[in-house]
Amino acid sequence: MIELKHDDPPHKLEQRKNNPNDNGTPENPRKAWSNFYRNNGKQEIHEKLIPLQGDLCVYCENKLDKHGFHIEHILSKTQNPLLTFEYSNLSLSCVSDEKKFKDKEIDDNSISCGHAPLKKTNTYNENLFIKPTEANCNSLFSYEINGKIGSNNNNSEFDKQRVEHTLEVLNLNCYRLIREREEIILQGYEIIKELQGEPELLNHFFELEFEKVNSKYLFPFVNARKEHYSLFKK
């Protein structure tokens, strides 16, 4: 999960939030949001959030262009109408178009993140759900070498419950994501093995792995890779 620290809200969003007709708390949040979205409200939000998230999905950390993305309300707008136009409740998450995605994937249980079935239907517990806007949210998760995400060993019983719930709601341990994470973690280990004894090249590898270039991470799953490769960083 990418820890998301919002900066100043985009102009059009702030304007809409302060609309005196409904004071930013629409009666029909879905309809109000889709009107705003269609009237070019999305562009500014994309431009602000892409660099803040380093071009990765806020939940699964895939590259945003891998499956396309949408503007995700971290807490549901239909359950919380006053958060419909609240910048700190917005993030970018895959996928853009579920139908296209389903056609491409053989495994039909692999829709994750903001459009995962439980998240999309708001079948989740807000008190347990871990939000990317929580400080140090990512330290609650542990990235296993087989590609699975688990709970950090130091977590309290309550945090363990929260991790379990969040992983289920976002479907972050679907086969597709496990496979993709495992593949990229192992690839990195291979490279580290090859570069042993070449400290300069190894440092260059870590720079490319962990640092943003033009506000974007070059590779997906940055926190999984950090957890694994940091041990080798001198």
Ligand SMILES: [Zn+2]
């Ligand atoms: Zn995602």
